Amino acid sequence: MTDAFLPAPITARMRPAHSAGRRALLAGATAVAVLVSVPILAVAASVLQRGDGALSHLVQTVLGEIILNTLGLMVMVGAGTAIIGVGTAWLVTLCRFPGSRQLEWMLLLPLAMPAYIIGYAYTDALAFAGPVQSGLRALFGWGRADYWFPDIHNLPGVSLMLTLVLYPYVYILARAAFLDQSTCVLEAARTLGANPWAACLRVGLPMARPAIAAGVALALMEALADFGTVQYFGVTTFTTTIYRTWFGLGDRVAASQLATGLLAFVLVLVVMEFLARRGRRFGGGGRRHRMLAPLQLSAPKAAAAAVACALPVLLGFVLPVIALIRLHGDGGDPFFSERFLTFARNSFLLAGAAALIVVTAATLVAYAGRLAPGAATTAALRVASIGYAVPGTVIAVGILAALGAADHGLDAWTRATFGQGTGLLLSGTAVALLYAYLVRFLAVATGPVESGLHKIPGSLDAAARTLGANAGKVAVAIHAPMLRRSLLTAALLVFVDVLKELPATIIVRPFNFDTLAIRVYNLAADERLAQASTGALVIVAIGIVPVILLTRMIARDTRRGGRPD
Numbered sequence: 001m002t003d004a005f006l007p008a009p010i011t012a013r014m015r016p017a018h019s020a021g022r023r024a025l026l027a028g029a030t031a032v033a034v035l036v037s038v039p040i041l042a043v044a045a046s047v048l049q050r051g052d053g054a055l056s057h058l059v060q061t062v063l064g065e066i067i068l069n070t071l072g073l074m075v076m077v078g079a080g081t082a083i084i085g086v087g088t089a090w091l092v093t094l095c096r097f098p099g100s101r102q103l104e105w106m107l108l109l110p111l112a113m114p115a116y117i118i119g120y121a122y123t124d125a126l127a128f129a130g131p132v133q134s135g136l137r138a139l140f141g142w143g144r145a146d147y148w149f150p151d152i153h154n155l156p157g158v159s160l161m162l163t164l165v166l167y168p169y170v171y172i173l174a175r176a177a178f179l180d181q182s183t184c185v186l187e188a189a190r191t192l193g194a195n196p197w198a199a200c201l202r203v204g205l206p207m208a209r210p211a212i213a214a215g216v217a218l219a220l221m222e223a224l225a226d227f228g229t230v231q232y233f234g235v236t237t238f239t240t241t242i243y244r245t246w247f248g249l250g251d252r253v254a255a256s257q258l259a260t261g262l263l264a265f266v267l268v269l270v271v272m273e274f275l276a277r278r279g280r281r282f283g284g285g286g287r288r289h290r291m292l293a294p295l296q297l298s299a300p301k302a303a304a305a306a307v308a309c310a311l312p313v314l315l316g317f318v319l320p321v322i323a324l325i326r327l328h329g330d331g332g333d334p335f336f337s338e339r340f341l342t343f344a345r346n347s348f349l350l351a352g353a354a355a356l357i358v359v360t361a362a363t364l365v366a367y368a369g370r371l372a373p374g375a376a377t378t379a380a381l382r383v384a385s386i387g388y389a390v391p392g393t394v395i396a397v398g399i400l401a402a403l404g405a406a407d408h409g410l411d412a413w414t415r416a417t418f419g420q421g422t423g424l425l426l427s428g429t430a431v432a433l434l435y436a437y438l439v440r441f442l443a444v445a446t447g448p449v450e451s452g453l454h455k456i457p458g459s460l461d462a463a464a465r466t467l468g469a470n471a472g473k474v475a476v477a478i479h480a481p482m483l484r485r486s487l488l489t490a491a492l493l494v495f496v497d498v499l500k501e502l503p504a505t506i507i508v509r510p511f512n513f514d515t516l517a518i519r520v521y522n523l524a525a526d527e528r529l530a531q532a533s534t535g536a537l538v539i540v541a542i543g544i545v546p547v548i549l550l551t552r553m554i555a556r557d558t559r560r561g562g563r564p565d
Contacts, residue, residue: 022372029368030376032361033383036439039398040390043263046256046401054251058258062236069237070265072155073162073230074220080163081219085170086205086212088309093178096294097302103309104175105551110316111168112543114500116228116521117536119161121320123232124327124529126152131326158233162223164316169222170215172550177208217273224265225391227503228521238262239393239503246397246507256401259394266389321540327533335534343535347515350430351498354437355445355491361438362445362490363483370453381446388443392504395439399508403427403435428510436504441497445490452486453479489549496546500539 091097092104110118126132126149133149136142152160227239238258246255297305333340365384368377387395403426411421426432456479502517509518516535523532 025364025368026372026374026377026380028364029372029380029384032365032442033380035435036384036387036442038402039395039436039439040263040386041398042402042405043256043259043394043398046253047260049253049256054245054249055254055257058241058245058254062241065236066238066241069155069235070224070262073159073223073235073237074265076156076159077162077166077223078216078220080159081167081170082212082216084163084167084312085215085219086174086208088167088312089171089175089178090205091305091309093175094294095297095305097297097305099306099310103306103313106313107171107309108168108547108551109313109318109544110165111550112540112547113165113317113320114228114502114517114539114543115162115165115222115226116232116502116524117324117540118165118316118320119158119229119232120520120524120529120532120536121323121327122152122161125319125323153233155235158230158235159223161229161233162219162226164312166219166222167312167316169218170212173211173215174208177211213273217269220269221266221389221391224262224269225393225503227393227506228517228524232521232524238265239391242393242397243503243507252397252401252404256397259397262391263394266391266394270389321537324533324537324540327530328537331530332537333531333534335538340534343514343516343519344538346513347499347517350433350437350515351495353430354434354441354498355494357434358438358441358445358494359449359487359491361442362449363487365442365446366449366453369450385443385446387439388441390440392436392440392501393507395436396504396507399432399436399439400427403432428508430510430513433505433508433510436508437494437498437501440501440504441494444493444497448486448490448493449483452483456482489546492549493546496543499542 088103088107092100092107124130128144128149136147136149140147151157224237225239226237227243230237231240231243238261242255242258242262245251245258361384365381369381404424407422407424407427410425411423415421499515500517502521505515506518506521509515514522516539520532520535520539523529523535
C-alpha cells in the first residue's frame with residue numbers, strides 16, 4: 001500500500017515517524033555489524049604487527065604439522081559427514097524399512113552431544129581398563145601382550161569423534177533437499193529406463209548437491225573451531241596452538257597471527273560453499289508438489305538400511321550416553337553439591353544473559369532488514385552473520401586484543417588527565433565473555449527471527465499504519481505475539497550453544513569463573529573422567545531440547561508438504 005492511497009492526515013502523520021524509525025533501525029543494525037566485525041578486524045590487523053619471535057619459532061617447528069593436521073581433519077570430517085549424512089537422509093526419505101519413521105528424528109540426536117564430551121566417553125570406554133578391553137580379556141582369557149587394540153588418540157580418531165556429532169548438519173540439509181524434489185523429474189528418469197536407484201543417483205543426488213555442500217561446509221567450520229577434542233586427543237591444530245601461544249609463550253601477537261591463518265581456512269570454506277550453490281536451486285520448484293512414493297525394500301535390504309541408519313545414532317549418542325551414565329555411577333559429582341551447583345549457576349546465568357542480548361540484537365538486525373531495506377542494511381546483515389563461521393578461538397583472541405587496546409588507551413588517558421589509572425575495565429570480565437557470545441552466535445538467533453518476520457505479511461503493517469499506529473505499536477501489538485515462537489526458538493538455540501561453548505569461554509572468562517563446560521574440560525584433562533561425567537550429562541540433557549524442537553519443526557513441515565506414507 002502506497003501513500004497515494006492513504007488519507008492526507010494519516011500520510012502526514014506516519015511519514016516522519018516511519019522515516020525516523022528507519023534511520024534508528026539502520027543505525028542499530030550498523031552498530032551491531034561494527035561490534036561483530038571489530039574482533040575479526042583486530043585479528044586480521046595482527047599481520048602488520050611484530051611479536052616477540054614466537055611465530056618464527058612456531059613456523060620452523062610445528063607450522064607444517066599444524067597445516068597438515070588441519071587439512072587432514074577437513075578431508076576426513078568432510079568425507080565422513082557427507083557419506084553418513086547423505087546416505088542416511090537418502091534412506092529414511094526415499095525408502096521404507098522397519099524403524100525408518102523413528103530414525104528420521106533419532107538421526108538428529110548426536111547434535112546434542114558436544115564433540116569433546118563424546119571424546120571423553122570413548123576414551124574411557126576404549127581404555128585398557130575400560131569395559132570394552134576388559135570384556136575382551138575376560139571373554140577370551142587374554143593378557144596385556146596377547147592382543148592389539150587400536151588407539152583413537154590421533155588424527156583419524158579425533159576426525160571420527162567429530163564426524164559422529166557433526167554429520168546431522170549434512171543430514172538435515174540433504175533430507176530437506178530430497179523432500180523438496182518433485183516427483184516429475186525422478187519419474188521422467190524412470191520413463192527413460194533408469195531404475196529407482198539409478199534415478200536417485202543420477203538425478204536426485206545432483207539436484208541436492210548445493211544443500212549437501214552447505215551442510216559439509218557447516219560441519220567443517222565446526223571441526224575447525226573445535227578445541228576440547230583435539231586438545232584432549234593430543235592433535236596439534238590451529239586452535240590448540242593459538243591457546244598455547246597466548247597463555248604458554250605469552251606472545252599475543254603471534255597468537256593473533258595464527259588466528260589469522262585459521263581465519264584463512266574458514267574463508268576458503270565460505271567461498272567454496274558459495275561457489276557450490278551459486279546459481280543453483282535447492283528444490284524442484286517454487287510450489288508444493290507430490291513426492292515420489294518411497295521404495296519398499298526387500299527384507300535383506302531393509303535390514304541393511306536399518307542397521308546403516310541406526311549405527312550413527314548408536315555410536316554418536318546412545319553408547320556415549322551409556323558410558324557417561326556408567327562413569328557417573330562410578331564416582332561422578334553429586335548433582336546437588338554446592339560446588340556443582342555453583343558451576344551450573346554460572347553456566348545458566350551466562351547462557352541466559354547471552355540469549356537475551358543476542359536475541360535482542362538479532363531482532364534489531366532482522367527488523368532493519370524488513371523496515372529499512374537497502375544496500376546498507378544488506379551489508380549490515382551479512383556482516384552481522386559472519387561470526388558463526390569464525391571459530392571461537394579466533395573471536396576470543398580478537399576480543400581480547402580489541403578490548404585490551406581499549407583498556408590500555410583509557411588507562412593512559414585517565415593517568416595523563418587525572419593522575420589515576422583505571423586498570424583493565426573490560427578485559428577478563430563477564431562483559432568480554434558476553435561480547436564473544438554475541439559475535440559467535442548472532443547468526444544462530446537471526447535465522448529464526450528473520451524466518452518469523454517473513455511469515456508476517458506486509459499488509460498487516462500497512463493496515464495498522466492506516467489506523468494511526470507507529471512502527472513501535474505495530475511491533476508490540478502485532479509482531480510480538482506472532483514472533484513469540486521464533487524468539488523463543490532463537491533464545492533456546494543460543495542458550496544451548498553458549499552452554500556447550502568451550503574455546504571462547506576458556507580464553508575470555510574472568511579469573512576463577514568456571515562453567516560446566518570448563519569444569520568438564522579441566523576434570524578430563526586431569527583424567528578424572530568419572531567426575532567430569534556429571535557436568536557432561538547435564539550439558540547433553542539440555543542439548544536434547546533444541547533437537548526435539550527441530551524434530552517437531554521438520555515433522556510439521558513434512559506433513560504440510562504432503563509426504564506419502
